[in-house]
Amino acid sequence: MIELKTPAEIERMHVTGRFVAEVLSEVGRLADVGVNLLDLEHHARGMIAERGAESCYWDYAPSFGKGPFRNVICLSVNDAVLHGLPHDYVLRDGDVLSADLAVSIDGWAADSARTIVVGTAAEEDLRVIRATEEALEAAVDAARPGNRLGDISAAIWAVARDHGYPVNTEFGGHGIGRTMHEDLHVPNKGKPGRGPRLRPGLTLALEPWFARTTDRIVYDADGWTIRSADGSRAAHSEHTVAITEDGPLVLTRRESETPATRGGRAIRSSTADA
Template sequence: MIELKTPAEIDRMHVTGRFVAEVLTEVGKLADVGVNLMDLEHHVRGMIERRGAESCYWDYAPSFGRGPFRNVICLSVNDAVLHGLPHDYVLRDGDVLSADIAVSIDGWVADSARTVIVGTPAEEDQRIIRATEEALEAAIDAARPGNRLGDISAAIWEVARGHGYPVNTEFGGHGIGRTMHEELHVSNKGKAGRGLKLRPGLTLALEPWFAATTDRIVYDPDGWTIRSADGSRTAHSEHTVAITENGPVVLTRREDETPASKTGSAGRTSTKDA
């Protein structure tokens, strides 16, 4: 069942969203050459505990995972893009790091992801990160009352196609609110004008993610970490968005973030110090 949120409930989700944004801002600052992924994991654990929040990832056990997830943030490096299991890995110059986190505060959830470059950026890595950011902004712009769910999917697909990136449709966006995953799957590829009619009160996690040269994925032996099947670099951008009478409201926008252009012009530089 799709649950429409009241303005007051959206405000409560926004509280959670601001905290999620703070966490991802902090991760972006800390991600540096020589930093271990487990150091980032433990730092985020401390932030969640001090805020009195609850991780949506801890003990998460969907059908595709191997056992319950026993971390509070997904950290995916280079050709890894989704559900990266934090482990004993020291970041190197030029690594691409995707960080994804969902937490609950007072019963309301927000979910967001960003991709940064550690150390020296490569142009091709900057390009794919910008593409996911542009696709996310296009998806947000399409999340308006009267539009259809397919308009969001088509907006993401159009940006990907413009950049020449294939799109995987096995994992995408989703409904969100009282739990991390509510009704509605939001594919990153679709046709405009089709699907559910968007209404005020609908809250969605929109998350375009691309691999440079493939739409196929493989899993690590850990049963969680998802990689591009051909080892090509990846990127992932995500925001929690509320559809309101006045249009979309991004509940997880970071203070250090300049929204990328939907037309393909440069947005912010997605290096660690952006």
């Protein structure tokens, strides 16, 4: 069932969204060559506990996972792009790191993701990151009253096509509000003018993700971490967006733009805040 939120409820989601943005900014600041993924996980746990928030990931047990997820953040490295299980891994120069976080505060959830390069960035890695950010901006712009769900999907697909990236349709965006996953499913590929009409009060997590040379995925033995099937590097960008009478409102926007590299020389900065 699709629940349209009131302006007051959207503002409560906005409170959560600002906190999600704060945590992701802090994770991006701390991610550096020599930092262990588990240190980032525990830092995020501390911020969530201090704020009195609740992780939407802890004990999450969907049909595609292997047992309940027992972490508060997804950290995916290089060819991993979704649901990366934080583990004992020390970040290396040039690693591509995607961080995905969803929490709930006072019963209202928000979800966001960003991808950065740790240390010295290769141009081809920055290019795929920029493509997901551009696709996210296009998706947000399409999230307007009177448009249809397919307009969002088509906007993402158009950016991927322009950059030459294939698009996987197994995992995409979703409705969000009282829980992390609500109706609707938002594919990252679609046709304009198709699907349900977008109405004020609809809240969606929009999340384009691309691998450089494949649309096929494989799972790690942990049952969670999703990788590109050919080992090509990948990127993921996500915001929680509310559709309002005045247009789309991004609830998880980070306050300041941050380069897509950490701890080293950036070949070119990425527009990390979509």
